[in-house]
Amino acid sequence: ADDANTITWNPAGLPGLRRTEFTTTYADLYAMGITQSYLGFVKPFSxxxxxxxxxxxxxxxDKELLYAENKMNLAIGIQPHRKVSFGITLKYLMRDMQLDGTSYGKSSGVGYDAGLLIQPLKNLRLGVGLYDLGGTQVAYEDKSTETILGQAFKLGISYMPIDGLILAADYGDRYHFGAEYILASRLSFRAGVQQDVSGAEKILVPSGGLSIKFKSLIVEYGYESHPYLEPTHRFSLALQFSPAVVSITSTVISHNPVFRSLHRYYESEPFLKVGIKNISDADLPVDVSLYVPTMMDNPHSQSVTLPPKSEEEYDIGVSFSSDVLTSKKATFDNLVQPEVKITYKQGGEEKLAQKKMESSYVLGKGKLTWSNPDMIACYVTPADVVVDKFARNFIQYYTPVLNDYFGRSNLGRGIILYDALGTHGLVYNIDLETPFLDIADDKTAFDTVKYPGDMLRDKIGDCDDLTALYGSLMGNLGIETMFLDVFKPGAGHIFLMFDSGVKPDEVGKYFLDETEVVVLNDKVWIPIEATLVGKSFFSAWKQGALKYNEMKAENFVNEISVKEASAKYLAGSHITPDMPMPEMDGINDLLKEDIKQYGVWLEQIVYNAVGNKLDAAEDYYDAGVKYMEFGRFKEAINMLETAINMKPVFPDA
Incomplete structure (x- = not known):
């Protein structure tokens, strides 16, 4: 039941063919001039x-005696379940015998056959054929009738122990045993034997054959050896127009538009949902490929095994070309038409199903929307070579300042890097095309964000550019940051805060008051207004704290953990071309100003710690201890020496 001959032998095999097929066979039985001809046609409708x-x-x-028996079958096969199919056949018979041109016994009649096919296992099939149900009668010209074919049945089984080898047997009026081996899906070898069930002499008839397939054309030869008669040679020709057993029913890209800057996020998540229909009766391995123009050099391919008789949706990942952010096309927005292709093997031939998808926008590397503010994390690139060089150069050069004035604190590192940006010449400038103030209110509008390395080169940017840059520099030093997304209508803004390294229960010990900092997630954060770059760090800190407290009181600020957001929205594989670093010659003016303001700020903390008075030796001692906690050892020594001068016997001092 694997070709068009199933019409005659078991109509239940029809739906399993999954193809349109035409076949013809011719044989001269036993070389006696008794011809056997056959034509068959199969058409699937689903x-x-x-x-x-x-x-x-x-x-x-033989020109004197003529005998002809013609039979036409019309069969239908239905497969309600992938493991079960059945079929029925309506047949019309015509017989005639002539002697010297005179007809004797011309007759015709109608009969019915039925069949059942069951496939309990992938490599096992069972079949039942019921023939001439109720007997098939013919009517003669004189209106008399005769039952010429009695009701009969056959039971069959086939088993595939290994790929390419089929063993088969059936039982009816004869026993049949056979085997077929298919080589490379092109060449098949067959051998079998049959023997009558009843009769005085149970004649054993061996047979063999082969078939050659070339694309849709199949040529077959069969040989049957009778012990008493001449052998029979059978020749068959078939055309098999195999339809695709796989079709693409739906395709949906999970993200539209597609942002180049989020390419690593896309690569970590299912990118495409594709509906695939498999009408074959077996598990079918396929390769699903996706091509997104301008973002790929080659299609992304993924292997999937389709269950038999299935129609399911599959999540397909994606991988983009290495220059997705650096190619010339990366700068521009592109309207592209992605394409999905599915390749598989059917009957030994490569098959292809493909579908052009709806057009999608692929946006340039600097584009972003604020529908999900966490996506800004993809622009935080602490590992960028230029960012790393900038951060390390300034911190290494100013290590003595960090040690002597700031006690190697995160606050000191933040001051040095912020002032470094001002000294480098960075300035805040509202993006005239996409001002953040307007963009923040429209979650569907496209904003433009610069990668930190590009920002260091261009030296001019909006609040989002400066925030991403400063956050990247701090991240390069291992200092955690949070971005502060202000979503108040008409006052959209973004700035940041960094981890001070101080524990929440020690805020009163290391800061003037709680309004200077933000206590969140068991950390103490220092808020910074990045747009004040070029001014002192303490100005940016003061403004950042005021802005945060104001927006927090009105519930208009969203704290974004850069660490958590970056775990999902991975930084883009952006490579900044190398650039010369700023020359450093002594302590720059901005840093001098912040050292001065830091000293005043620290002096106030110390003064508060001693009760706003320095009268007794114990007051100077407490002040010295406080300075030691901040790593200001010079001031600490001065205070302790004063305490000893006032109270010579002061062991602790």
């Missing part, structure tokens, strides 16, 4: 229903 029509003829004609 993956579960197929129709078949055939004509067969057995005849003899």
């Amino acid at each position: 993956d579960r229903v197929a129709l078949g029509f055939d004509w067969s003829n057995v005849g003899f004609d």
Whole structure:
């Protein structure tokens, strides 16, 4: 039941063919002039229903005696379940015998066959054929009738122990045993034997054959050896027009538009949902490929095994070309038409199903929307070579300042890097095309964000550019940051805060008051207004604290953990071309100003710690201890020496 001959032998095999097929066979039985001819045609109407029509003829004609028996079958096969199918056949028979041109016994009649096919296992099939149900009668010209074919049945089984080898047997009026081996899906070898069930002499008839397939054309030869008669040679020709057993029912890209800057996020998540239909009766390995123009050099491919008789949706990942952010096309927005292709093997031949998808926008590397503010994390690139060089150069050069004035604190590192940006010449400038103030209110509008390395080169940017840059520099030093997304209507803004390294229960010990900092997630954060770059760090800190407290009181600020957001929205693989670093010659003016303001600020903390008075030796001692906690050892020594001068016997001092 694996070709068009199933019309005659078991109509239940029709829907399993999954193809349109035409076949013809011719044989001269036992070289006696008794010809056997056959024509068959199969047409599937769905993956579960197929129709078949055939004509067969057995005849003899020696110019004196003529005998002809014609039979036409119209069959339908239905497969309600992938493991079960059934079919019925309506057949019309015509017989005639002539002697010297005179007809004797011309008759015709109608009969019915039925079949059942069950496949309990992938490599096991069971079949039942019921023939001439109720007996098949013919009517003669004189209106008399005769039952010429009695009701019969056959039971069959086939088993595939290994790929390419099929063993088969059936039982009816004869026993049949056979085997077929298919080589490379092109060449098949067959051998079998049959023996009568009843009769005085149970004749054993061996047979063999082969078939050659070339694309849709199949040529077959069969040989049957009878012990008493001449052998029979059968020749068959078939055309098999196999339809695709796989079709693409739906395709949806999870993200539209597509942001180049989020390419690593896309690569970590399912990118495409594709509906695939498999009408075959077996598991089918396929390769699904996706091509997104301007973002790929080659399609992304993924292997999937389709269950038999299935229609399911599959999540497909994606991988983009290495220059997705650096190619010339990366700068521009592109309207592209992605394409999905599915390749698989059917009957030994490579098959292809493909579908052009709806057009999608691929946006340039600097584009972003604020529908999900966490996506800004993809622009935080602490590992960028230029960012790393900038941060390390300034911190290493100013290590003595960090040690002597700031006690190696995160605050000191933040001051040095912030002032470094001002000294480098960075300035805040509202993006005239996409001002953040307007963009923040429209979650669908496209904003433009610069990568930190590009920002260091261009030296001019909006609040989002400066925030991403300063956050990247701090991240390079291992200092955690949080971005502060202000979503108040008409006052959209973004700035940041960094981890001070101080524990929440020690805020009163290391800061003037709680309004200077933000206590969140068991950390103490220092808020910074990055747009004040070029001014002192303490100005940016003061403004950042005021802005945060104001927006927090009105519930208009969203704290974004850069660490958590970066774990999802991975930084883009952006490579900044190398650039010369700023020359450093002594302590720059901005840093001098902040050292001065830091000293005043610290002096106030110390003064508060001693009760706003320095009268007794104990007051100077407490002040010295406080300075030691901040790493200001010079001031600490001065205070302790004063305490000793006032109280010479002061062991602790």
